[in-house]
Amino acid sequence: MELFSKKNKETFLTPLGLNNPVSVQVLGICSALAVTSKLEPALVMGLSVTIIVALANVVISLLRKTIPNRIRIIVQLVVVATLVTIVSQVLKAFAYDVSVQLSVYVGLIITNCILMGRLEAFAMQNGPWESFLDGVGSGLGYALILVIVGFFRELLGSGTLLNFRVIPECAYEYGYLNNGLMVLPPMALIIMACIIWYQRSKNPDLQEKNN
Amino acid sequence: MKALRNFLDKVKPSFEEGGKFHAFRSVFDGFETFLFVPNTVAKRGSHIHDCIDSKRAMSIVVIALMPALLFGMYNVGFQHYLVHGEEASFWATFFYGFLAVLPKIVVSYLVGLGIEFTVAQWKGEEIQEGFLVSGMLIPLIVPVECPLWILAVATAFAVIFAKEVFGGTGYNIFNVALVTRAFLFFAYPAKMSGEKVWISQDTICGLGSNQALVDGFTGATPLGQAVSSTTITDAIGAGMSPMDMIIGLYPGSIGETSVIAIALGAIILLWTGIASWKIMISVFAGGILTACMFNAIGANEVMNLPWTEHIFLGGFCFGAVFMATDPVTSPRTECGKYIFGFLIGFIAIVVRCLNPGYPEGMMLAILLMNVFAALIDYCFVQANIKRRLNRVNK
Numbered sequence: 001m002e003l004f005s006k007k008n009k010e011t012f013l014t015p016l017g018l019n020n021p022v023s024v025q026v027l028g029i030c031s032a033l034a035v036t037s038k039l040e041p042a043l044v045m046g047l048s049v050t051i052i053v054a055l056a057n058v059v060i061s062l063l064r065k066t067i068p069n070r071i072r073i074i075v076q077l078v079v080v081a082t083l084v085t086i087v088s089q090v091l092k093a094f095a096y097d098v099s100v101q102l103s104v105y106v107g108l109i110i111t112n113c114i115l116m117g118r119l120e121a122f123a124m125q126n127g128p129w130e131s132f133l134d135g136v137g138s139g140l141g142y143a144l145i146l147v148i149v150g151f152f153r154e155l156l157g158s159g160t161l162l163n164f165r166v167i168p169e170c171a172y173e174y175g176y177l178n179n180g181l182m183v184l185p186p187m188a189l190i191i192m193a194c195i196i197w198y199q200r201s202k203n204p205d206l207q208e209k210n211n
Numbered sequence: 212m213k214a215l216r217n218f219l220d221k222v223k224p225s226f227e228e229g230g231k232f233h234a235f236r237s238v239f240d241g242f243e244t245f246l247f248v249p250n251t252v253a254k255r256g257s258h259i260h261d262c263i264d265s266k267r268a269m270s271i272v273v274i275a276l277m278p279a280l281l282f283g284m285y286n287v288g289f290q291h292y293l294v295h296g297e298e299a300s301f302w303a304t305f306f307y308g309f310l311a312v313l314p315k316i317v318v319s320y321l322v323g324l325g326i327e328f329t330v331a332q333w334k335g336e337e338i339q340e341g342f343l344v345s346g347m348l349i350p351l352i353v354p355v356e357c358p359l360w361i362l363a364v365a366t367a368f369a370v371i372f373a374k375e376v377f378g379g380t381g382y383n384i385f386n387v388a389l390v391t392r393a394f395l396f397f398a399y400p401a402k403m404s405g406e407k408v409w410i411s412q413d414t415i416c417g418l419g420s421n422q423a424l425v426d427g428f429t430g431a432t433p434l435g436q437a438v439s440s441t442t443i444t445d446a447i448g449a450g451m452s453p454m455d456m457i458i459g460l461y462p463g464s465i466g467e468t469s470v471i472a473i474a475l476g477a478i479i480l481l482w483t484g485i486a487s488w489k490i491m492i493s494v495f496a497g498g499i500l501t502a503c504m505f506n507a508i509g510a511n512e513v514m515n516l517p518w519t520e521h522i523f524l525g526g527f528c529f530g531a532v533f534m535a536t537d538p539v540t541s542p543r544t545e546c547g548k549y550i551f552g553f554l555i556g557f558i559a560i561v562v563r564c565l566n567p568g569y570p571e572g573m574m575l576a577i578l579l580m581n582v583f584a585a586l587i588d589y590c591f592v593q594a595n596i597k598r599r600l601n602r603v604n605k
Contacts, residue, residue, distance in 0.1 A: 190372060
């Protein structure tokens with residue numbers, strides 16, 4: 001079995017596009033709304049989730065034959081909680097400002113539906129390498145959406161990107177104003193809706209059928 | 212009229228199947244049906260129709276808005292000369308206001324109709340007439356100093372996200388004009404509230420006053436003042452009697468200040484049967500009862516406002532007459548209209564009293580009740596079905 005077979009590539013790539021956990025499966029929306037008012041926390045959050053999903057997938061995949069079926073959720077939660085705690089401590093140690101901005105949402109990665117979904121649906125049935133690829137793919141798919149939303153919200157809401165001023169001062173002198181609604185959560189939902197709208201109009205297969 | 216009809220008939224073939232401008236048929240169709248009542252009729256099924264179609268109904272609403280618009284223009288000029296302490300003739304006053312308000316109307320129609328036409332063209336549908344009214348309402352519910360570009364952004368946002376994504380005219384859940392205002396209010400609060408935005412202070416095209424502002428100038432709207440003080444004054448600090456509030460020469464959104472002008476519009480709407488009197492009456496009933504209730508509590512300044520001032524000031528009348536009665540976003544069932552209207556009046560006053568930061572209770576109340584319109588209808592229809600089933604089963 002080769003490392004980058006066609007199937008493995010697919011496992012890695014579909015969560016980035018056609019099976020994106022946020023825009024197609026509509027999972028993990030709450031944190032996507034909460035941490036995207038600036039680009040930086042969105043990036044950090046996306047990376048944290050990627051690392052946690054990938055590692056949790058590997059660990060669960062290694063244990064999958066020994067976990068008794070009745071208590072599998074508990075085992076999964078213990079693994080995820082451990083990883084979340086480690087990531088949270090690392091953030092506090094090396095990126096304190098961002099961890100303050102992310103506040104409870106790092107801890108709440110435990111309850112992120114993407115994690116449990118991947119562990120249940122993928123890692124319990126597949127080997128560690130495939131699970132790793134799947135975890136990285138799902139995490140990056142999540143991060144991708146977060147970064148897009150965060151990009152627009154920070155650009156239009158604060159006129160900055162990663163805290164660097166992007167919209168020049170002279171624009172403000174000519175009467176340009178930051179859009180206050182962009183910083184509020186409703187606008188995150190609307191940007192997310194636009195992404196979903198765009199993606200589904202590009203790929204008609206994704207559109208839900210009216211029954 | 213005859214010449215216009217002949218011209219339309221002459222150019223029509225080039226817009227039909229196989230014609231030169233076939234791609235623009237929806238634009239042509241939109242204009243033609245706007246100018247003349249279409250002569251086509253439904254061929255199949257039973258159709259019971261009023262003699263006026265929706266383009267004619269919309270035109271009557273626009274006519275009903277005219278008193279408020281014209282008075283709003285005069286008021287803009289009046290406030291301008293008042294705060295500069297200068298006397299001006301009636302026509303100079305009106306013309307100044309006209310120049311201040313006209314760009315807003317143009318921008319609102321250009322952006323809104325532009326998007327509607329593009330979408331209709333793109334989807335190959337007919338152009339719907341819904342924006343005729345929204346485009347006139349939008350300039351009337353913003354402060355005069357609201358910059359044109361944010362008005363354009365807000366109009367585009369509202370037309371796309373409150374209307375087109377739901378399926379266009381007749382399918383929108385929220386009142387489009389109010390979504391525009393809500394967007395402006397939350398996105399650009401500095402341009403939508405406070406003391407600087409309600410009175411146009413600069414000269415426009417050489418018209419207007421260059422004198423310094425008079426002493427005692429305050430730009431806050433009466434409702435904005437009511438939050439912090441017991442006395443309500445006009446723009447130069449003179450006290451206001453209830454009669455002044457009815458006439459409406461005080462700072463506020465362009466079309467909302469005069470109760471008389473709005474009442475004229477209400478008479479036109481009710482006389483032609485376009486707006487529902489049930490909704491109007493119950494909005495006022497809800498507002499008055501709630502205001503009296505809060506008078507009895509009286510825990511802050513706004514709660515102590517007598518009910519007359521609650522009704523006369525701010526957007527209450529304008530919302531009750533032109534916004535709450537929007538046939539698309541209000542319930543269809545007759546009993547539902549009473550509940551819908553009453554709750555709008557109730558919530559508007561509750562928002563004003565309990566959160567003095569939002570004097571715009573009316574906007575939030577109508578938008579909130581728009582959400583429930585379909586639910587109210589559903590409950591009454593189900594109750595009706597149940598009642599009739601019981602009658603059958605007996």
